[in-house]
Amino acid sequence: MSRLPRCPRHRGPPRGARGVAGATLALAASLVLAGCESGAIGQSGPGSNGQSFVAGSPGATEWRAGSGPAVPRVTGTTLTGQKLALAHYRGHVVVLNFWGSWCTPCRAEAPALASLARHFGRSGVRFLGVDIRDSPANAQAFLRNFGISYPSLNDPGDVIALDFASTVPPSGIPTTLVISPGGRVTARVIGEVSYPGLRGLITRAMAQPS
Amino acid sequence: MPVNIGLAQLSDHFLLGTVVFYALGMLAFAGDFAYGRTPRRRPAAVAATAGSVRVAVPAAATASAALGSAGPAPSAARAAPPGDGAGGTIDGPADAAVGTGWTVAASRWRAGGAPAGRWVRAALAFTALGLVAHVAGILTRGLAEDRVPWGNMYEFVTAITCAAVIAFLLLCIRFRIYSLGLFVMAPVVLGLGLCATVLYTAAGPLVPALHSYWIWIHVTAMTLAIGSFIVAAVLTTMYLVADRYARRPAAGTGTGFGAILQRLPGADALDRLSYRTVIFAFPIWTFGIIAGAIWADQAWGRYWGWDPKETWAFISWVVYAGYLHARATAGWRGHRAAYIQLLGFTTLLFNLVGVNLWITGLHSYAGIN
């Protein structure tokens, strides 16, 4: 092997230590770098488990009064064929829920949503669903099954989800947004909502000035 | 588009003729070893080319000290250089000067070398005839299928061997390495034989994923590169053999294996020629990988996915790059670099054979069941 030239401006370490040092350097460097690996090359996905939707990482986010992002213009057709716009509910607290009849967590939270809708209906809180990847027949069967009486917009082409993309995108199914009367998002829940959890979010949204 | 059966059969006949002609050529090359003229001693004052090359062997050391940036050691200053007939001419130690980075080594076999003897001429004629049949076979196959004629392993190996023969003949024209004919044509004939027997698939259309103009660019580049790498591998193997043999004290005698080796170009000349062939093929291989990545992006949605064939192409690239670095590093020049090159060639063979036949991936177009 060729004799390696040394940089002339420094001394080398004592001979015996070089081998050990070299190995340690390599190991340390690789451990450090492996810890912050970018996963750039060959990052493989979750693998196909045939779930056919992205579950999203669960969690709730709340915004302080007036600091949440403003909701975009949302218009659509309900499952019964009527045109409906989110602006129609300006002045009320709105709970917007993205769901699908094929989605297990959506089915799990449906009773809570139905119950909360009845509970808060008298207080002026409006519930609105956005139905993803469902035919109208499937969706209406779901609503009948769980006794959900609030309207849902049918969104087979993800137009409404796209409208939200730049503000507070629904990054999973189900996603529930709580919107203040002034049209600002006060809370977002990704994943199944619980009855007490959503009740608390709605109560706090109602307490906000606008 | 239905396959033209008549042309397909014509292609098979052509390729059969190719094998016959190449085999006859090999026999003639062997005949040259046995019955051909012994190589003349080169007179010291040969000056056929302008520039009168004088080889600076003794000046090598001083020249390298004087002028060399980067001067790896002269690989040897042997008393009896290999393959030089009886040695003792002033040009004898020519190859020894190869080692220094900044000196000129004689391209001995070019400088007024002995004209090809009868046997060599016959061998070259057979090989050229074989090449004509080879090209005709590929052409008719392409016409029969109405598509580019490298879409499965049979066609690919046929094309590679054709590229190897073309590379060899070009080197013959430029460097007159006739004596290597036997050793280059042997793997070619072997490859074609495998084609005709094990790898053979009937003419048919391409699978839809291959319907792209990129097949012209990517696969052609790979074919050219692999054909050249085959020739380089043969040259390196002969270099190792010649070099090993030359170290023995009985070198230079005119009998047996020694007689064959005497007819070959010197070990260092073989090494250099192999290096130059790799220098030619390596950029083509690089280009082929890039073209493959562009095509993969169009067809499969990503430009690099560590598909087995992509991975092994990358491995081959790395090993050949290692060879190029080794060749330029003192202490690794010579044998070690040659072994690295052969390692690279092995990865190429695995890529061609193993990945196609044993590992399934997106590249599984071998067409063999």
Next chain:
Amino acid sequence: MTDVRVPAGTTQPAEAADGQLPESPGPAGQAERGRAPATSGPFGIVDWGRWGWHQLTSMRTALILLFLMALASVPGSVLPQQGINPQAVTQYYAAHPALAPWLARFSLFNVFAAPWFAAIYLLLFLSLAGCVIPRTFRLVGAARQQPPRAPRNLSRLPLARRMESPLGPAEALAAASALLAGKRFRVRTGDGWVSAEKGYLREAGNLLFHLALLALLAAVGLGGLFGYKADRLLVAGQSFGNTVTALDQFRPGRLVSAADLQPFAITLNSFSARYVTSGTDLGQPSAFHAYLSYTAQPGAAPQRYDLQVNSPLNVDGVKVYLIGHGYAPVFRVTDGTGRVVFDQAVPFIPVSLAGLTSEGVVKVPDAHPRQLGFAGVFLPTTIDVGGKLESAFPAAYRPRVSLVSFAGNLGMNSGPPQSVYQLDTAGLRRLPVKPRPLAPGQSIRLPGGAGTLTFTGYRQWISLAITYDPGQLPALIAAIAALGGLLVSFLVRRRRVFVRASAGAGGGSSVEFGGLARTEASETFEAEFADLSAALAAATGSGPAAEGGGPRSATATGPSAPNERE
């Protein structure tokens, strides 16, 4: 490529006594200069760090890392990989139950995303950067480096000529110098000599190649950080928008969030597949056409596109590829109460490529009184082979569906999400229905008033791969630049020529002309040298050139290497 670190600001040392030309300092010279002030004392952390950095950025380390990366790729190509072929991994587990978990511990089923693989290429990145970037600066700084002085004794050079010129020494040298400069050599004149060198581009090409490799690695990393890949299955007539909720699979880079997705929307108007209808390749697909409309932004005018296998759709920087296709039979289910509770196309997944026999499940979770589930096959061109139904051809010439019916609890009202392609029969009871393949329009009447399922027709679906890789174009540019640098460094040779003129007889001069080049360039340089000496002879009005050069005496030297650079 040398490993020499030339100290900046080096000046050419004085010529040694016996005609040996000192060269740009080699390691010998450096070592002498550098070792002089050997300070004693403990070898501190900083020294260790500096030594470590030099080790890391040495060429040997870079080559070792490169080889390691190639070696590490081998198991990634031989063993089945999770990201490429998950079923093969599962099969490997089944075939090698003891070995597989150990292999998985070392990430051998996911080599290219393994931490140790990442460590190798990141170290390689560092090593390459640490070596190449300083050298680039040095090259730029030394761009005006002069050729070395001419050696005293030109006749010792491998190629040398001596000629007699009627011009005086100074004029002869001036003529030589002008000639060489005209041929784009870099010329340096001295007292009685001229030195010229050509081929500096070689180092530049070399550096360009290595810098481009660095840029390539960076581009790949960039794509990995900011890019994403996603999959979506789309039935004819359906549309989707590029949001996380709409994607079947979403594999984002580290720095990608849901808000970063480009907001395009795609509608599949129709899909047509053509197959070979005769000959030995009967049933092989010959063409796929997916007719799409798409909008790049919400509210933009829709545009049309014919998506095919080798021609992806490029929308807003994102590429959409056609990956697969299949059939989605449409079912309408009425439950026990007589109401329609399901009316949708259900994608079935092909299990055999020959006839596109496809399998799938139908889940009807909102049926009353009990939830219903169905599992079965769809056969595009149904034939009866000895009592067993098979599909003879991938086009739907005779579509039939054959289903098994279940009732009970599908398990969808709570618990973890289920796959839409699999039926969990744990809570289900199979219904006793006589199995019968359904033609479009036919129904199954479920026993006990559980309901009715009608096979109303079928549609086709396509699967799309959506990829966004911002590093793709930079990677391509880097690769092409690397190729360019490689070619330049291979084709351009460094060569040097020297001219010495001394006063000769009768007012003329004796001109000596010598040259040398790198070994690999020797053959081409001979011809160039011959041309140059002829031109020089003409320029200096010399007579026929007398050949010199070569060894004065054929003394053999041992293989001692005065320096081992390169």
